[in-house]
Amino acid sequence: MNIDTLSYLEGRNDIRLKLSDEKRKLLLDKISEKYGNVTIFCKRCGMNYDTAGRWLTLSVYRRREPSFVISEKFCNMLDIKNSALTDGTLVVGSGHSFQKVPKTIRADENFWEGFGLYYGDGQNKIGTNEFVFTSITPELSIFAIKWFRKYFGANISDIRVYVYVPQSKNRQTEANAMVKAIKIPVSCLKASYHQKKLSNTCILTMVRNSALRYLFDEISKDAERLITTDKRMAAAFLRGYLAAEGNVYMQKNNRVCCVTIGFGKRSEFEMIGRQLTHLGIEFTTSHGANKDRTKFYPKIDIHKKDSVIRLYETVGFGPNKKRHKRLESAVKILRGEQNA
DSSP: OEEEHHHHHTTOSSSEEOOOHHHHHHHHHHHHHHTSSHHHHHHHHTOOHHHHHHHHOOOTTTOOOOBHHHHHHHHHHHTOOTHHHHSSSOEEEETTEEEEOOSEEEOOHHHHHHHHHHHHHBOOOTTOSEEEEEESOHHHHHHHHHHHHHHHOOOGGGEEEEEEEETTSOHHHHHHHHHHHTTOOGGGEEEEEEETTOSSOEEEEEEEOHHHHHHHHHHHHHHHHHHHTOHHHHHHHHHHHHHHHEEEEEETTTTEEEEEEEOSSHHHHHHHHHHHHHTTOOOEEEEEEOTTSOOEEEEEEEOOHHHHHHHHHHTOOTTOHHHHHHHHHHHHHHHTSSOO
8 A cells, every 4th residue: 555645735724845947947948938027927916026926036145945735726727737746856845945755655464553552642633843763662663763753754863762761760861771772862862851740751752843843734524534444554553553552461370362452532532442353352441540530531342262362363462563473372271271
């Protein structure tokens, strides 16, 4: 499965397309050929001359980059195919920050696994300029950083890491250990803090790039439709989500296993439920609560033997190795392959 990134960026007024000198010359030649000069072209288009001039100029100091909406308007007025401005290397951005973006993303199982992981442990607030991913497990942070770089072309310079440490631990020592564990340059560590309520060290990984974030937001809106077309992709998405939000409980004496998934948002609860049903995995729903029982959240429980085994065989916990091993051990007990 391939995702055409252009189809998600076209028509956006908040994403700008970086035009090379070659493409600016193409526009100027077409304007000269059809309208005579830029002044007449601007009047016909209803554009301000000074603003349009900055979008079209060859001067490095005066130039500005047009949004996708404006570039499409240029093409329509000049009878040029939109692809004439987007062929070659695609560079897009917002404001003065620009980033190379792949025209096509190979949306394989690994891609959807990372998408599911971010859906679960990421701060998935549409409209922000960065990806923010939180985890107490270094291996999940490693997976997330590799995923951002592989599929969205994020640079190591875009990555910022913040470490939140329990009061009982040495802040600087713990922060350095986490940076070493997730295998990134020390320069990526921006700050570390003590947090009273934490019992485990938490790693916050931020990839700051508005163009990539907008692209992710657009794909997010279409994610469920895309993964439902292929059960392998649906399973991969669930694998990532379970790595973030799933857990395994085993009553060894009674040979009873339960996989639980907690949700912060009702929409995520409903979507994950639909995907489990799509894969033939039965579940029940309940509600969990925080320690103070001041907040309640929807929860999915998978406890039927056949469904737990099917979940293990088709989904699992992906990059969360510790929980996957726990599920593997539980399945062996359920199958009678291992003593309780």
